[in-house]
Amino acid sequence: MSAADTGLRLRYHELKRALFDKYYSDLNERQREAVTTVNGPLLVLAGAGSGKTTVLVRRIVHIIKYGDAYNSDFVPPGVDEAALLRYRYALETMTPQEIGELVLPDFRVDACRPYQMLAITFTNKAAGEIKSRLAAALEGTDIEGGASEIWAGTFHSICMRILRRWGDLVGYERGFTVYDTDDTKRLISDCMKDLKIEEKALPVKTVMNVISRAKDRLLSPEQYEATAGGDYRGAKIAEIYKMYADRLMASNALDFDDIIMKTVELLSTHDEVRELYNRQFRYVSVDEYQDTNHAQFRLTSLLTGEHNNLMVVGDDDQSIYKFRGATIENILSFDREYDDVTVIKLEQNYRSTSTILGAANAIIAHNRGRHEKSLWCAGGEGAKIVLRELDNQNDEGKYIADKIEALVSGGSSQYRDFAVLYRMNAQSAPIEGAFAKAGMPYRMLGGMRFYDRKEIRDAVAYLSVIANPNDSVRLKRIINEPKRKIGATAVAAAEEIAAVEGCSLYDVLKDARRHMALSRAAASIEGFVQLIETLREFSAASSVAELIDRTLELSGYREMIAAGGETELDRLENLDQLIANAVEYAEDNEDASLTGFLEDVALVSEVDRYDETADAVVMMTIHSAKGLEFNTVFLPGMEEGVFPGQQSSFSPEELEEERRLAYVAVTRAKERVFITRTHNRMMYGQTRYNPPSRFISEIPPECVIDETPEAPRRAPETFGESAKRQRVPEPVYKNGAGVRVEVKKEAPPAEVFAPGTIVRHRTFGRGEVISVTKMGQDYMYEIIFDDVGTKKLMATYAKLTKES
DNA sequence: ATGGGGCTGCTTTTT
DNA sequence: GCAGCCCCAT
Numbered sequence: 001m002s003a004a005d006t007g008l009r010l011r012y013h014e015l016k017r018a019l020f021d022k023y024y025s026d027l028n029e030r031q032r033e034a035v036t037t038v039n040g041p042l043l044v045l046a047g048a049g050s051g052k053t054t055v056l057v058r059r060i061v062h063i064i065k066y067g068d069a070y071n072s073d074f075v076p077p078g079v080d081e082a083a084l085l086r087y088r089y090a091l092e093t094m095t096p097q098e099i100g101e102l103v104l105p106d107f108r109v110d111a112c113r114p115y116q117m118l119a120i121t122f123t124n125k126a127a128g129e130i131k132s133r134l135a136a137a138l139e140g141t142d143i144e145g146g147a148s149e150i151w152a153g154t155f156h157s158i159c160m161r162i163l164r165r166w167g168d169l170v171g172y173e174r175g176f177t178v179y180d181t182d183d184t185k186r187l188i189s190d191c192m193k194d195l196k197i198e199e200k201a202l203p204v205k206t207v208m209n210v211i212s213r214a215k216d217r218l219l220s221p222e223q224y225e226a227t228a229g230g231d232y233r234g235a236k237i238a239e240i241y242k243m244y245a246d247r248l249m250a251s252n253a254l255d256f257d258d259i260i261m262k263t264v265e266l267l268s269t270h271d272e273v274r275e276l277y278n279r280q281f282r283y284v285s286v287d288e289y290q291d292t293n294h295a296q297f298r299l300t301s302l303l304t305g306e307h308n309n310l311m312v313v314g315d316d317d318q319s320i321y322k323f324r325g326a327t328i329e330n331i332l333s334f335d336r337e338y339d340d341v342t343v344i345k346l347e348q349n350y351r352s353t354s355t356i357l358g359a360a361n362a363i364i365a366h367n368r369g370r371h372e373k374s375l376w377c378a379g380g381e382g383a384k385i386v387l388r389e390l391d392n393q394n395d396e397g398k399y400i401a402d403k404i405e406a407l408v409s410g411g412s413s414q415y416r417d418f419a420v421l422y423r424m425n426a427q428s429a430p431i432e433g434a435f436a437k438a439g440m441p442y443r444m445l446g447g448m449r450f451y452d453r454k455e456i457r458d459a460v461a462y463l464s465v466i467a468n469p470n471d472s473v474r475l476k477r478i479i480n481e482p483k484r485k486i487g488a489t490a491v492a493a494a495e496e497i498a499a500v501e502g503c504s505l506y507d508v509l510k511d512a513r514r515h516m517a518l519s520r521a522a523a524s525i526e527g528f529v530q531l532i533e534t535l536r537e538f539s540a541a542s543s544v545a546e547l548i549d550r551t552l553e554l555s556g557y558r559e560m561i562a563a564g565g566e567t568e569l570d571r572l573e574n575l576d577q578l579i580a581n582a583v584e585y586a587e588d589n590e591d592a593s594l595t596g597f598l599e600d601v602a603l604v605s606e607v608d609r610y611d612e613t614a615d616a617v618v619m620m621t622i623h624s625a626k627g628l629e630f631n632t633v634f635l636p637g638m639e640e641g642v643f644p645g646q647q648s649s650f651s652p653e654e655l656e657e658e659r660r661l662a663y664v665a666v667t668r669a670k671e672r673v674f675i676t677r678t679h680n681r682m683m684y685g686q687t688r689y690n691p692p693s694r695f696i697s698e699i700p701p702e703c704v705i706d707e708t709p710e711a712p713r714r715a716p717e718t719f720g721e722s723a724k725r726q727r728v729p730e731p732v733y734k735n736g737a738g739v740r741v742e743v744k745k746e747a748p749p750a751e752v753f754a755p756g757t758i759v760r761h762r763t764f765g766r767g768e769v770i771s772v773t774k775m776g777q778d779y780m781y782e783i784i785f786d787d788v789g790t791k792k793l794m795a796t797y798a799k800l801t802k803e804s
Numbered sequence: 805a806t807g808g809g810g811c812t813g814c815t816t817t818t819t
Numbered sequence: 820g821c822a823g824c825c826c827c828a829t
Binding site: 122123124154155156178180181256257259321324423426480483485488489602603604621622623624646647648657658684 | 805806813814815816817818819
């Protein structure tokens with residue numbers, strides 16, 4: 001190679017990189033490095049708000065569009081001085097967009113097809129976010145297939161996709177069922193009864209947890225038994241685990257942990273399947289890597305294969321799921337696990353003010369055993385974090401409601417700028433009450449999920465049995481719901497027969513007349529089997545929505561609820577909502593099927609439906625807020641015993657996890673944080689005094705301002721007494737002249753609207769009154785609003801007007 | 805077989 | 820304080 005040639009090559013690469021750098025000028029240097037580092041293992045340690053999703057998405061797009069162009073030393077044959085001149089001209093005159101479209105494709109080396117990219121996340125919400133950002137980035141380009149061909153999804157959805165295709169290789173028949181936590185609990189509970197193990201001695205929750213942890217570690221029942229050693233408790237659990245696993249198999253069902261574990265089993269025992277995916281997925285990315293457990297680590301490495309083109313993104317400071325098996329080791333030892341790892345730290349925060357980051361940094365600095373990281377930002381100081389102590393939870397709720405109302409009526413904010421994040425769901429009630437009283441629009445996540453409602457679970461159980469009659473757990477759920485005279489004795493007898501004959505419960509039911517033990521219930525059982533068979537036939541040629549409707553009709557389920565009268569009205573509505581969901585599912589999926597719908601139901605959660613566009617204050621646990629951001633965040637219940645929680649104060653490890661949770665909480669806020677605590681808190685039916693949370697004192701004083709008015713505080717010795725007289729005295733305020741003035745309670749409204757009346761609310765708009773309940777002096781309305789759905793409002797505060 | 809009344813025990817949660 | 824479970828009475 002001549003010297004001139006070498007010079008040309010050097011200048012070519014220099015120009016190429018300069019063009020890429022200009023194209024990515026909206027990224028910071030670290031981010032750019034992450035996006036353009038394409039081959040080999042890559043660990044991105046991304047602090048809160050440092051744009052990690054942006055990096056993940058842009059890197060995938062980069063690989064699809066340009067491949068390894070940035071780092072490759074390949075020079076196309078035709079490059080000459082004239083070409084370099086054109087590139088220099090482009091660099092000086094073109095916008096970044098123009099460069100991306102017109103120039104950079106010249107440099108493409110080894111670019112990938114969309115279906116060769118695998119991106120794994122933890123939540124559906126994160127997966128949805130990545131998918132939509134990818135779609136936006138590839139829109140209007142000539143990339144064949146586009147974003148929809150990229151394999152982006154949760155660990156579970158990716159594994160399901162693989163298992164639906166290859167499940168028979170690890171023992172599952174087509175149409176297998178996914179058991180959720182409730183099904184799992186029932187099944188384990190059944191096993192324990194059959195093994196005559198007292199639930200008092202060994203709580204089901206514990207057993208569930210131990211089995212789940214064993215599955216995280218990829219231990220079969222036999223392997224688990226070996227680790228349990230001579231431990232009596234461990235031996236019992238091993239017995240239960242064995243029976244549980246057998247019954248899951250017999251029901252042609254998997255639990256959530258199996259979805260990962262069985263995929264790992266499939267890929268490690270079937271080389272041809274693994275090689276197929278290794279050839280397909282040339283690049284693998286994993287989000288929230290700090291939350292992966294051992295099974296997910298194995299899965300990732302099996303899917304990645306030999307090429308090691310694996311990017312993991314995470315933040316050890318945001319690891320808050322240790323309690324369910326996540327092991328921080330995965331991220332801490334990533335560079336030991338793989339050779340030649342590129343490590344990139346993203347520490348520039350684009351979300352919060354320096355005050356908020358100062359507080360967050362100071363809190364998390366109290367933890368040991370972490371990658372040293374410190375967030376910084378280019379933005380200003382912003383407002384100080386406000387501290388406030390209130391007397392009790394009702395006052396706390398009212399304080400939050402008042403603050404929000406004041407800031408909204410000030411005109412600078414909307415309701416959707418505010419979030420209330422709490423440690424546990426039990427804290428939500430008084431806050432919700434305060435919002436309802438103030439007539440403030442709010443949405444609450446968590447608590448009772450839609451698919452956890454009894455009527456929905458029952459309907460889904462019918463569908464599961466129609467799709468998979470071997471699903472005994474769900475069969476038992478609905479065999480006598482509505483009541484059809486097939487009681488526990490009959491079911492137990494049938495199960496006994498099934499165990500002896502080695503067939504499924506449903507097989508026994510089909511031949512009920514043959515068995516003496518079932519003679520009494522035989523007629524009812526035949527009716528039930530007939531019902532299921534009719535519905536099975538019907539399902540072959542109908543949509544899921546039609547099937548649900550027909551099922552509710554023929555089973556008498558709808559009739560049963562309707563007989564319950566007005567109070568059951570919302571349950572009927574929920575069932576209608578389920579049908580609506582099925583219609584929506586059919587619209588979204590070309591290959592809609594009953595099993596597909598059931599899979600959706602099993603894997604989709606409520607947080608996924610959180611709609612950021614509606615103008616309402618949002619309430620949720622800190623855990624579910626991870627990955628989200630809000631202008632202003634309220635953190636109620638910052639007290640020892642609540643946050644950090646009671647039992648974590650004993651273990652330094654759990655305390656660190658609580659502290660990471662506090663870090664997550666504070667870093668959700670862009671501009672303002674309000675931290676509140678109460679003097680008296682009702683917990684578990686007892687009033688307690690909790691000292692302020694240690695996390696408050698870990699925040700540097702210059703970041704906070706305490707707005708608690710200097711008031712004579714109740715002496716601690718009166719505490720026992722104050723617990724008894726919990727009733728809050730009537731509010732008494734002083735007017736300017738120092739005269740005490742009693743604030744009058746607002747009089748109940750003169751007019752009470754009857755159900756059926758069309759009314760208008762200041763914020764919620766038009767709606768119809770469904771029910772009116774007298775509550776003390778006041779009335780509570782339940783109203784379906786055209787825009788925001790059903791709300792419960794107090795008559796005094798709702799200020800409703802009749803709509804003509 | 806079913807429904808009501810007393811007892812316990814309690815984070816966080818995605819899938 | 821409340822929900823979910825077990826037992827007992829019908």
